[in-house]
Amino acid sequence: MTNVFAYIAVFAGFVAISLSMKRYRAEAVSASQTTGLRCLSYLCLALGGFICVQNLGLGVGLTVWFGMMTLTAFLYALLLSFYPGWILGIRKSRQNTGDAEFKESSQ
Amino acid sequence: MKKTFRMSMNALHTWLGLVLGIVLYFMFVTGTVGYFDTEIDQWMQPEVSSGLNSSQSFPAMTAMAVSQLQQQAPESDSWNIAYPADRNSPYLTISWQTETGRIERFLNAETGEIVPVRETGGGQVLYQMHYRLHYMPTIMAYVLVSICSVFMFVGLVTGIVIHKKIFADFFTFRAGKGARSWLDFHNLSGVLALPFHLMITYSGLLFLSLSFVPFIVGASYGTGDSARSQFLEEAFDNPAEVDKANISAPLTDVPAIVAKAETQWGQGNIRYVWIEYPGDQNAYIEVLASQPPGQINNGREMVFNGVDGKLEFTSRPPTSFPRQFTDTILGLHEGLFVDTAARWLYFLSGVLGSIMIATGLVLWTTKKRVRADKTGQPTLGLIFMERFNAGTITGVLMAIAVYFWANRLLPLELANRADAEVNALFISWGLALLYPFLRSAKQAWLELLWASAMLYLLLPLLSVLTTERHFIHNVIRHDWTLMGVELTQLVMGMMLAMTAIKLQRRWRIAGEAPQATVFSSTRL
Numbered sequence: 001m002t003n004v005f006a007y008i009a010v011f012a013g014f015v016a017i018s019l020s021m022k023r024y025r026a027e028a029v030s031a032s033q034t035t036g037l038r039c040l041s042y043l044c045l046a047l048g049g050f051i052c053v054q055n056l057g058l059g060v061g062l063t064v065w066f067g068m069m070t071l072t073a074f075l076y077a078l079l080l081s082f083y084p085g086w087i088l089g090i091r092k093s094r095q096n097t098g099d100a101e102f103k104e105s106s107q
Numbered sequence: 108m109k110k111t112f113r114m115s116m117n118a119l120h121t122w123l124g125l126v127l128g129i130v131l132y133f134m135f136v137t138g139t140v141g142y143f144d145t146e147i148d149q150w151m152q153p154e155v156s157s158g159l160n161s162s163q164s165f166p167a168m169t170a171m172a173v174s175q176l177q178q179q180a181p182e183s184d185s186w187n188i189a190y191p192a193d194r195n196s197p198y199l200t201i202s203w204q205t206e207t208g209r210i211e212r213f214l215n216a217e218t219g220e221i222v223p224v225r226e227t228g229g230g231q232v233l234y235q236m237h238y239r240l241h242y243m244p245t246i247m248a249y250v251l252v253s254i255c256s257v258f259m260f261v262g263l264v265t266g267i268v269i270h271k272k273i274f275a276d277f278f279t280f281r282a283g284k285g286a287r288s289w290l291d292f293h294n295l296s297g298v299l300a301l302p303f304h305l306m307i308t309y310s311g312l313l314f315l316s317l318s319f320v321p322f323i324v325g326a327s328y329g330t331g332d333s334a335r336s337q338f339l340e341e342a343f344d345n346p347a348e349v350d351k352a353n354i355s356a357p358l359t360d361v362p363a364i365v366a367k368a369e370t371q372w373g374q375g376n377i378r379y380v381w382i383e384y385p386g387d388q389n390a391y392i393e394v395l396a397s398q399p400p401g402q403i404n405n406g407r408e409m410v411f412n413g414v415d416g417k418l419e420f421t422s423r424p425p426t427s428f429p430r431q432f433t434d435t436i437l438g439l440h441e442g443l444f445v446d447t448a449a450r451w452l453y454f455l456s457g458v459l460g461s462i463m464i465a466t467g468l469v470l471w472t473t474k475k476r477v478r479a480d481k482t483g484q485p486t487l488g489l490i491f492m493e494r495f496n497a498g499t500i501t502g503v504l505m506a507i508a509v510y511f512w513a514n515r516l517l518p519l520e521l522a523n524r525a526d527a528e529v530n531a532l533f534i535s536w537g538l539a540l541l542y543p544f545l546r547s548a549k550q551a552w553l554e555l556l557w558a559s560a561m562l563y564l565l566l567p568l569l570s571v572l573t574t575e576r577h578f579i580h581n582v583i584r585h586d587w588t589l590m591g592v593e594l595t596q597l598v599m600g601m602m603l604a605m606t607a608i609k610l611q612r613r614w615r616i617a618g619e620a621p622q623a624t625v626f627s628s629t630r631l
Contacts, residue, residue, distance in 0.1 A: 018277075021274075022275065023275065059435070063449070070452070071452055074295070074299045
């Protein structure tokens with residue numbers, strides 16, 4: 001069950017990565033904050049890997065970690081594509097810009 | 108236009124994909140299904156239930172198995188017992204060598220009686236197709252598969268080279284934008300599962316390295332059988348082979364040997380026992396350990412004397428780095444060490460690989476179709492590939508469903524039943540390949556998708572009608588394995604049906620707007 005924590009960590013990592021990316025980034029996020037988000041995302045991903053290795057040993061842990069990242073990133077990509085508001089809604093409230101702009105900028 | 112490096116890589120990637128896409132897609136789909144090979148075995152042999160929960164100890168099972176072997180095959184020179192150790196080998200079975208081949212029997216793990224089962228290739232034959240391709244001679248299949256794997260590797264590397272924005276487009280999927288969407292999904296399934304794709308292709312090559320580059324061994328060891336066996340002995344630490352003495356001597360107490368092996372490896376951690384030349388003076392007993400969970404590479408074994416029961420050989424853990432590296436990589440490919448949850452991760456990565464190949468194939472026709480609709484002159488290649496894609500991408504999935512149907516419907520007493528199942532698979536795939544040439548590409552896509560969807564969706568119902576172990580029984584008995592197989596079949600059927608419905612809706616809209624193209628507005 002501790003693997004659930006690894007999934008959460010990895011998922012959080014991908015959310016942080018996406019928020020630091022040009023395509024999804026809110027303009028309010030400054031350059032230094034972007035760097036911060038990047039570091040946070042790598043930390044989250046690494047944490048997921050650490051949990052896996054702790055639980056399952058080095059070999060299996062790494063294997064599961066890679067599979068976990070593939071699955072999570074894929075689901076997250078679908079989520080971003082079809083329900084961008086779920087994640088990027090944060091930006092909406094902070095910045096008062098809607099999905100329309102996101103769709104435009106992502107073309 | 109000046110030809111850049113990236114453009115030539117693009118051309119290589121495209122043409123490799125078009126030419127080898129069909130074989131690679133078949134390999135990826137059957138290989139992916141193979142991650143659940145023993146689960147499918149269980150589904151395809153509903154007569155026998157898994158022996159994993161048996162109350163008998165392994166030495167007790169050994170005693171039952173040996174007495175069965177003595178009754179069934181007293182003359183045979185090679186006996187084998189497989190134990191219900193884990194998910195990778197859920198049954199107690201015996202098998203023996205005859206002049207025409209090996210005969211296998213399933214035993215009831217409680218009583219040791221032979222359980223009559225239908226003859227089937229099961230999940231094993233299905234999974235072996237991804238490197239054996241069936242029908243052709245083994246060595247030819249290996250060489251062909253090796254060539255395809257090399258080009259798969261080239262395809263992956265060129266794919267990375269020509270992908271302009273791997274990181275900027277990491278999560279990008281823009282739906283409903285024609286070729287753009289297909290490219291996005293091709294990239295998404297390729298990039299997100301890239302570690303898996305690279306690992307699986309590279310390790311696949313490593314599996315076949317001895318067939319694909321035999322001269323490397325030949326250069327150091329010389330050619331010929333003796334040189335080859337010397338190499339295998341040195342590289343893989345196999346016990347030396349002995350010949351039959353033709354002097355009879357009583358067989359040692361095999362259950363005691365199994366008990367001895369259990370004290371070494373832990374209770375229930377034995378996968379196979381091979382008894383060679385039973386009743387001969389040179390008899391020997393090879394005991395192979397099951398793969399302990401969490402250990403990527405396996406292969407521990409002990410050899411005992413078959414007359415006095417003395418331990419004669421214990422495999423050492425590999426010490427050379429190349430050997431350890433190879434073992435690890437091959438273990439990663441097979442994924443025998445993972446639990447059910449991680450097995451699903453393997454499966455999903457394989458699905459992404461299959462999707463990557465399928466979307467790549469569709470992408471090519473989508474692009475060409477846009478151009479063809481402008482000029483009004485579809486090329487012969489386009490017309491061919493549009494139909495070929497329908498027959499391959501849906502056809503392979505449909506053929507696997509037909510394989511399952513054949514398992515349930517073919518008469519149980521049919522001679523060479525397992526071969527007939529495989530024939531059903533390939534004949535239906537062949538028909539699926541021909542069918543689009545009799546219809547328009549669009550009609551063929553829809554009809555094949557619907558046909559496969561129905562075949563998958565009706566499978567659980569078919570089991571109710573033809574076997575005792577259907578889903579009602581599985582729910583009552585808490586048989587999660589068979590339930591999982593049937594649920595997966597249902598999900599597969601639903602996804603195919605959803606794809607068909609979606610395509611139908613898109614094309615109906617597209618029919619009103621004549622500019623729209625075959626796939627231009629398809630949302631996956």
